[in-house]
Structure formats: C-alpha cells, structure tokens
Amino acid sequence: MGGFVSRGFRRRRRTTTDQATRLPPGQYVEPGFPVLSAGPTPRVDLKDWRFKVEGLVKTPREWTWEEIHDLRGSSFEGDIHCVTRWSKLGTSFAGVSVDTLLDAAEPRPEATHVVAFCYGGYTTNLPLDDVRGGKAWVVWDHEGAPLPPEHGGPARLLVPHLYFWKSAKWVAGLRLLDHDAPGFWESLGYHNHGDPWREERYWGD
C-alpha cells in the first residue's frame, strides 16, 4: 500500500542514529520494561523449582535452583524486541547459556526443534539452531537484580534475536523433538518463528 500518507501525522519521537540502526522495522524505543502475559503470574517456590532438559537427548537432565546456579554463568547485554512493537535497547540479563544445559543432556542427532515449557502452562517452540551457539539463555537476573515474577522470575528463557514471546517466562524446561510443534501464541495467530528483522509477527508474515 505504497504512497498512503496519514493526513496531519508527524513524527513526535526522536530516535538517535544509533537507536535507528538498532530498531527492527515497526518498533519503537521503550525506556521501561512493559509486562505482557496471558494469565495470572504463577508463583513458584524456589525449593520446588526444577529445570529439565528432556525428549530427544542421550541423558535427560534436571537441575534444582542451587544446582543450576552452580553451572558456569553467562550473561547477555543487548536489545530485546516485543511483537507489540516496543524494543528495549541496551539491557542485560544473567543466568546460564542454553548451550551449557544442552551439552549436559547431549541432544540426539535427530533432534531438530525444542519446546520450552513453563510453570503456568505456557509453551513456545523454536528450531534447535535458534537456541544453540550462544543465542539463548535461561536467566534469573535482570540488570543486576533478581528477575521479578511478572517478568518471568524465578527464571525465564532469553532468546533475544527473536520476538520476546519466544523468551518464555517461568520456564521449567526444554523438550527436544524431531519435528516442529507450535506453542501457545504460535497456535493463536502469531508467527511460528518470530524474527523481528523480518517482521515475522503473525501467520503469513
């Protein structure tokens, strides 16, 4: 629909050149950290918290809160992008690399996809290659403080190169599959992959 101009509309937000190059199409800079979720925030007692890697792995693994903290830590500093159009630039998270968790469980060669499953029932699906190679984390700190429950605490998945609904809150584990299996939002009209730079927001995008 090229050529349409909204009569009387002018830019009101100023973005620096640096911000502009970091913003995927259709996004705007949000200084805060908005909360989005489809239902009540689950409350998870750290004593009962577990993180599992299961499915097509040689050794299914399970970590308690203490055990996962004993793994080699890893942090992320960079930008995150929500499908509702806000992007938060230059933020940070700390936890453990998904590579560390997968290495411990040893994915079987036929594994091609993962489903992240969560306390509260949320799920999201990802190609295995999108969570390997330093691209994904399980995080429990945000900008130096424990991740608040409304932002996914105790721990959430962090996959910053995809829209943020893929960074599942209250994550409880990863299930490795030899096929794709659409998760919660992916079954409700949102894009199966969710690359913000290709503006993969909805089915068919």
Place this chain on the structure above:
Amino acid sequence: MGRLSWRLANVVEVRPETDRVVTLALEVPDWDGHLPGQHVDVRLTAEDGYRAERAYSIASSPDGGRIELAVERLEDGEVSPYLAGELRPGDQLELRGPVGGYFVWEPGRGGPLLLVAGGSGVAPLMAMVRYRAATGREVPARLLYSSRTVEDVIFRGELERLADAGDGLTVTHALTRAQPPGWAGYARRIDAVMLEEVGWRPGERPLIYVCGPTRLVEAVAGDLVALGHDPVRVKTERFGPTGVP
C-alpha cells in the same frame, strides 16, 4: 488464516467518550469480522515516510464492515494524540487485523462471565458486553470497572442502559481518585474483598477477563487465584502505551 494485509479504513465518526478518550468508528472494506477481545494494528505514515504502528483493541460488537476503537490520548505518545486529536471523519486510516485468539469471548464459550477493567482497558471487554447484549443474553455477566473519577468512565451512559435492561448484566464501578456527592459505589482500587463481593464464587467456574494497566492486572489476577479461581480461566491483557496483547 492467510496473511493479514494492510488496508485503508474510512473514518466515519469520531465520538468523544471522556476528556481523554474518543471512539473512532471505521468502515473497513472487505472486513472479515472479528471476535470480541481481538485487536487491530494501526499504521501511521508521515509525509517523509516515517511510520509508527500500534495495536488497539476493538470495542465494538462484530457488525459487518464497521469497527470501533476507543483511543485514550497519552500526552507523550506518538500515535494516540493523532488518533484522538487530529483524525476526523473523511480521513483514512491504515490498519490490519483482526489479531489475537486468546483474549476473546463469544457466547459459545459459555460463562458466567466476570469482566474486570481498569481505565481504557474496558475497550475489549466492551466488545464482549455489546456482543452478549446482541446475541448471548443467557450468559450472566458481571463487569467490575475501575476509573479515576466518574468523568473518566468510558461508555458510562451505554453501560447504564445495558445494565438497566435487566438481562443478566451487572455493572459495578470503583472510583479511585474522587467520587461525586452521594456516591454509593466503591471508592478505592479493586481488591480481593471487592472481587469476592462482586465476582462469582470459584465453584461457579466463571470465565474471567481482566484488562487494564499492569499494576491492576497483576493485582487482580493474583487476588483471583488466591480466592480459588482456576488460573486457566483467568485471561489477562494489558493496555496502554505498550499496547496489546
């Protein structure tokens, strides 16, 4: 479902609801209809090609090729001051949708319904209330709606009329900042006591929809679960500068 393509809607009416909120009535050519609770993406394009996109809940009941959006003007916003200040009948607006398949209700999904709104978060719930009035009256529904003052209550007159129809809808207001003389309703933020007084008992297994600012949604959803409602039957949505879902 195919690709959601951008289309040009015609602005047919701009109706003030409160000092800060307007209803935009839009004719959308080839609109396939929507479910109450769904939203649309709106895209504005400036002369220099600059674009801004936001999501807005549809406030109207499914009704042919016409939809209505309730837009609250946020002074530091970029899109809402245009939609709720500049746009007038005869203008065109680029949009695509409907979007969203979770925070939706239609009579076939049953009830009873508990709808909890804060401020302009009432918009998607209004679509449900209107659709229920048009089609699904046998489903009992209760709307608990928090506003700052009585002047900030969006759809006040229409909600009164719908509740007065005596067809199983009750509307309860909570006014948090100021109350008119003789106000007999709630004069505080929505809390667990209020939810227990107004809402259904957990055993009645209501379907619950909560929409508003994050603080309200977090508190209400937490209270509902603590009261014994099944978390799976509590659906939440946030509104505001950060949009939906």
